[in-house]
Amino acid sequence: MKIEIWSDFVCPFCYIGKRRLEQALENFPNEEKAEVIYKSFELDPNAERSSKQSMHEKLAAKYGRSLEEAKEMTRNMEEQASMVGLDFRFGTMVPTNTMDAHRVAKFAETKGLDQETAEIFFRAVFTDSKDIGDHETLIELAQEAGLDQSEVRQVLESTDYMELVRTEETEAHQVGVQGVPFFVINRKYAVSGAQPKEIFTQALEKAYSEEKQSPAFETFSGQNGASCTDDSCE
């Protein structure tokens, strides 16, 4: 079972949704059959890197509210986060640009360390109030995920993976993603938003039972379909 998740590391419901999916997978008897793939999505591609404004100041300015009202807006999210065991700290969170974090995450994927990296980036933003737009911070976090410091530095100093990030964002629009998180199972079932764990369980069960029943593909063939195996070509 293939689960693709479009998300952004500065999106609170993406982290909450990630945890809810993980909890659904934990209780799912076929957990080991699920392959989770993180797809890039920048909520604001023009976001300033390493903003001096706090998250609350940013929200207050955006919606013409007082700082106290902005805090009220985030309180509900903090509560939802704590219900899945997450510790959100909007008061000190650093709004930033996430292109570089997505590029490092794509690099991590080539090393099989994408899951670790995604979790560490989310935690850095929402719990540890780190600025994941800052290269030194990204290098430190990536190293924690198991990546090689100097390789990550090389990626950051280049434009590597930028095109891949953009391609995944284009694909998001093509498949109809309007907000994140957006979960796609076996390219057939979708869960939009940080739905309750039960919804993820339903979708997983539906996809799994179908996958189990049906042969993988409907095959088209003629008479001359030659192919090669490790033993011969015929």
Next chain:
Amino acid sequence: MKIEIWSDFVCPFCYIGKRRLEQALENFPNEEKAEVIYKSFELDPNAERSSKQSMHEKLAAKYGRSLEEAKEMTRNMEEQASMVGLDFRFGTMVPTNTMDAHRVAKFAETKGLDQETAEIFFRAVFTDSKDIGDHETLIELAQEAGLDQSEVRQVLESTDYMELVRTEETEAHQVGVQGVPFFVINRKYAVSGAQPKEIFTQALEKAYSEEKQSPAFETFSGQNGASCTDDSCE
């Protein structure tokens, strides 16, 4: 429409099948809607790099035949190749290990140059009798595809993308690939082997008509599916 092709650069029917698919796509009115993705598959992961044996000597030894009989075995493939406009030269072809070529192809994918690279690698093997197990040859070919020489050298000197190649090979076995080329359309329809162009056309038409009719996904949702858009989180 998403077309995934598992293939190996030293597999003759993979190159022939690639061309037949391309010809089917050319005549397909919705060509621009097709995204082609090359997936790694090594026919022989233990193959010697830069073999001193010719292809005919290798075949003769493997099947206990004379050199002349081995030549006869490849003549049919050369004919099939010429019918799709390809010039196969088994007489001078260099058998080799393809792990490094696959790694470079995966690197090319991150730069959006995977299509160019695949075509150049196939042509190098079957028409130009080049050794794609040799690093300098790979660097030269990759440069021709538009990649940066020194970046490709770095990839080759590391183990970058090896895990990704292996993951794609594991995935091949999971979806039931027994030989290559193996084509999967929208993760639903499969074409196994270098089938005639008409078979590819049938599969493309079926997948496209279905894609057009149905909504992208069946969506699971509850009441609290919060998500973030570029404007807000709610």
